Amino acid sequence: xxxxxxxxxxxxxxxxxxxxxxxxxxxxxxxxxxxxxxxxxxxxxxxxxxxxxxxxxxxxxxxxxxxxxxxxxxxxxxxxxxxxxxxxxxxxxxxxxxxxxxxxxxxxxxxxxxxxxxxxxxxxxxxxxxxxxxxxxxxxxxxxxxxxxxxxxxxxxxxxxxxxxxxxxxxxxxxxxxxxxxxxxxxxxxxxxxxxxxxxxxxxxxxxxxxxxxxxxxxxxxxxxxxxxxxxxxxxxxxxxxxxxxxxxxxxxxxxxxxxxxxxxxxxxxxxxxxxxxxxxxxxxxxxxxxxxxxxxxxxxx
Amino acid sequence: xxxxxxxxxxxxxxxxxxxxxxxxxxxxxxxxxxxxxxxxxxxxxxxxxxxxxxxxxxxxxxxxxxxxxxxxxxxxxxxxxxxxxxxxxxxxxxxxxxxxxxxxxxxxxxxxxxxxxxxxxxxxxxxxxxxxxxxxxxxxxxxxxxxxxxxxxxxxxxxxxxxxxxxxxxxxxxxxxxxxxxxxxxxxxxxxxxxxxxxxxxxxxxxxxxxxxxxxxxxxxxxxxxxxxxxxxxxxxxxxxxxxxxxxxxxxxxxxxxxxxxxxxxxxxxxxxxxxxxxxxxxxxxxxxxxxxxxxxxxxxxxxxxxxxxxxxxxxxxxxxxxxxxxxxxxxxxxxxxxxxxxxxxxxxxxxxxxxxxxxxxxxxxxxxxxxxxxxxxxxxxxxxxxxxxxxxxxxxxxxxxxxxxxxxxxxxxxxxxxxxxxxxxxxxxxx
Numbered sequence: 024x025x026x027x028x029x030x031x032x033x034x035x036x037x038x039x040x041x042x043x044x045x046x047x048x049x050x051x052x053x054x055x056x057x058x059x060x061x062x063x064x065x066x067x068x069x070x071x072x073x074x075x076x077x078x079x080x081x082x083x084x085x086x087x088x089x090x091x092x093x094x095x096x097x098x099x100x101x102x103x104x105x106x107x108x109x110x111x112x113x114x115x116x117x118x119x120x121x122x123x124x125x126x127x128x129x130x131x132x133x134x135x136x137x138x139x140x141x142x143x144x145x146x147x148x149x150x151x152x153x154x155x156x157x158x159x160x161x162x163x164x165x166x167x168x169x170x171x172x173x174x175x176x177x178x179x180x181x182x183x184x185x186x187x188x189x190x191x192x193x194x195x196x197x198x199x200x201x202x203x204x205x206x207x208x209x210x211x212x213x214x215x216x217x218x219x220x221x222x223x224x225x226x227x228x229x230x231x232x233x234x235x236x237x238x239x240x241x242x243x244x245x246x247x248x249x250x251x252x253x254x255x256x257x258x259x260x261x262x263x264x265x266x267x268x269x270x271x272x273x274x275x276x277x278x279x280x281x282x283x284x285x286x287x288x289x290x291x292x293x294x295x296x297x298x299x300x301x302x303x304x305x306x307x308x309x310x311x312x313x314x315x316x317x318x319x320x321x322x323x324x325x
Numbered sequence: 326x327x328x329x330x331x332x333x334x335x336x337x338x339x340x341x342x343x344x345x346x347x348x349x350x351x352x353x354x355x356x357x358x359x360x361x362x363x364x365x366x367x368x369x370x371x372x373x374x375x376x377x378x379x380x381x382x383x384x385x386x387x388x389x390x391x392x393x394x395x396x397x398x399x400x401x402x403x404x405x406x407x408x409x410x411x412x413x414x415x416x417x418x419x420x421x422x423x424x425x426x427x428x429x430x431x432x433x434x435x436x437x438x439x440x441x442x443x444x445x446x447x448x449x450x451x452x453x454x455x456x457x458x459x460x461x462x463x464x465x466x467x468x469x470x471x472x473x474x475x476x477x478x479x480x481x482x483x484x485x486x487x488x489x490x491x492x493x494x495x496x497x498x499x500x501x502x503x504x505x506x507x508x509x510x511x512x513x514x515x516x517x518x519x520x521x522x523x524x525x526x527x528x529x530x531x532x533x534x535x536x537x538x539x540x541x542x543x544x545x546x547x548x549x550x551x552x553x554x555x556x557x558x559x560x561x562x563x564x565x566x567x568x569x570x571x572x573x574x575x576x577x578x579x580x581x582x583x584x585x586x587x588x589x590x591x592x593x594x595x596x597x598x599x600x601x602x603x604x605x606x607x608x609x610x611x612x613x614x615x616x617x618x619x620x621x622x623x624x625x626x627x628x629x630x631x632x633x634x635x636x637x638x639x640x641x642x643x644x645x646x647x648x649x650x651x652x653x654x655x656x657x658x659x660x661x662x663x664x665x666x667x668x669x670x671x672x673x674x675x676x677x678x679x680x681x682x683x684x685x686x687x688x689x690x691x692x693x694x695x696x697x698x699x700x701x702x703x704x705x706x707x708x709x710x711x712x713x714x715x716x717x718x719x720x721x722x723x724x725x726x727x728x729x730x731x732x733x734x735x736x737x738x739x740x741x742x743x744x745x746x747x748x749x750x751x752x753x754x755x756x757x
Binding site: 082083084100101102105106109165166169170171172189192193271275276277279284287290291292 | 409411412415437533539587589590592604748752753756
């Protein structure tokens with residue numbers, strides 16, 4: 024039951040044995056609150072977005088209609104494609120980096136720290152940056168990376184470089200750095216969770232059979248950590264695909280992301296165009312999540 | 326969606342555009358947080374309440390308080406960004422009594438019939454209004470600037486007319502409240518040479534050290550000033566470009582971006598301050614309160630006058646069509662009070678300009694008037710309306726006197742016929 028809850032895959036059919044009401048009724052009753060909440064706050068808004076994406080608009084208002092213009096405009100423009108490619112680039116880079124870093128942090132916590140208390144203490148240390156808002160964590164990079172920032176002035180004073188390095192800030196590097204910084208914990212947590220639940224006797228058995236450290240890691244731990252990695256990947260991919268503030272701030276407005284494009288449209292009151300964009304983004308992200316779930320069957324492996 | 330801040334009190338007017346132009350929720354939240362204390366006092370004994378909404382420039386709490394004190398009229402102020410203001414003006418005409426909007430917004434809004442023109446014979450200080458807003462000329466020999474110049478949308482032919490009049494008539498659409506001339510800000514300590522033209526921002530020496538603002542309707546104007554200064558193009562009207570002119574301007578920007586000329590594009594007031602203060606850029610589009618903010622950190626920053634002239638903006642108060650009877654009278658009373666001098670002095674002290682300069686003069690000290698309006702060196706410290714020292718004795722205002730600055734306006738903020746096309750191309754520039 025706990026496993027089901029953590030994965031966020033609460034399903035209606037998992038009713039416990041009931042004594043009074045018929046099984047099917049209990050099941051439906053138990054599912055009702057979630058259904059209502061999701062219906063109101065998730066399905067209804069998405070339906071509205073889909074409906075609005077077909078509407079007509081001008082600066083003064085929205086006009087109910089059924090036009091495919093918003094979609095043809097969106098999909099027919101090279102800006103959209105370029106922006107999607109750019110967003111995908113950020114997503115892939117961030118995903119790969121957070122996966123590697125996240126896995127090693129989780130691995131260290133799970134297998135190299137002996138006491139549970141210490142594990143929890145160190146895990147909390149990982150969450151310390153989250154005590155501040157992610158906007159502040161992101162903006163705090165600016166004085167570090169800037170032309171006259173900490174890194175550049177330190178390197179110049181040490182005589183390592185004669186001129187400040189320009190690409191540290193307001194560049195793709197800065198965007199990816201900030202995104203990795205912001206999102207690694209979303210990878211650490213689920214992976215740590217799965218690693219902690221690996222039966223230690225499996226590792227002993229592997230060792231008894233003569234496997235060395237790398238073989239154990241590759242053949243035992245990694246396959247068993249796949250569900251955690253998949254969940255972490257879903258977090259990171261969806262968060263980065265929908266990001267607008269990090270890309271805007273860290274690229275100095277020089278780079279575009281899909282969500283930023285939507286935000287621009289909304290600030291110009293082009294809601295139907297933004298809605299069409301949102302639907303396209305939703306489809307893309309759902310496909311990505313589906314692909315992740317296809318590679319790793321989370322339910323089976325938990 | 327719309328960031329609304331009830332009765333915002335922009336400190337020194339600084340958050341004016343961060344409030345009104347960006348529409349970014351984050352920025353709105355930051356700017357709005359300063360406004361939490363600023364709820365208007367509700368005076369139960371007074372029946373007259375006017376609801377004023379708009380782009381926030383002159384949505385200053387001190388004005389509402391003084392208005393209550395002088396007239397007994399309660400002002401309820403709501404600030405939005407300019408796109409939301411245009412939308413609200415048209416779609417919810419019953420939600421406001423007085424619209425405080427920029428002139429280019431009026432060009433969109435007035436023809437929809439949601440506002441009523443004002444009878445100039447009821448405007449006590451009509452003849453004191455700066456002629457810039459009447460015939461477009463600050464002085465009789467001035468050249469009328471391009472763009473949505475206020476006088477082109479300032480009048481209609483008759484009380485029930487929705488079409489703008491070519492000449493001043495008895496029916497005025499907006500009473501001007503606040504306006505200013507924008508130019509480039511520079512770091513005099515870092516540019517290392519004289520800056521005299523808009524084209525200087527494209528100097529290869531400043532590669533990677535320049536920024537322009539990423540608000541399409543204003544950014545395109547700055548780009549147009551640059552293009553023309555470089556001799557790349559001669560616009561028929563910068564404020565109303567043809568598709569071809571838009572294409573050429575954006576293509577030029579894209580090329581400059583790909584060559585690495587720009588360090589960043591900023592969207593909000595504070596971004597522009599940080600870029601300048603940290604030395605990331607040495608020359609960029611800027612607004613005057615941002616220059617003041619950089620200087621207040623003890624960093625040299627200059628609002629550099631340029632030979633091609635300024636890009637100006639201006640706003641005014643308009644009446645909702647539904648106003649009548651006592652409320653209409655109160656609205657006229659409010660507007661007459663607005664022009665009578667106290668508010669004008671307040672706005673002048675913020676570094677903006679007021680519509681009726683003469684009346685404002687009576688409410689300012691000689692030194693203040695000399696510094697802000699006549700371009701003379703300050704004799705004593707110059708204080709903001711809140712009492713903070715803005716300039717030390719001896720300082721001279723960048724760009725000089727009112728006549729020097731407003732007399733050199735090259736174009737006004739505007740709305741183009743090809744607006745949508747322009748925004749689309751602008752997004753391509755940002756994505757390129």
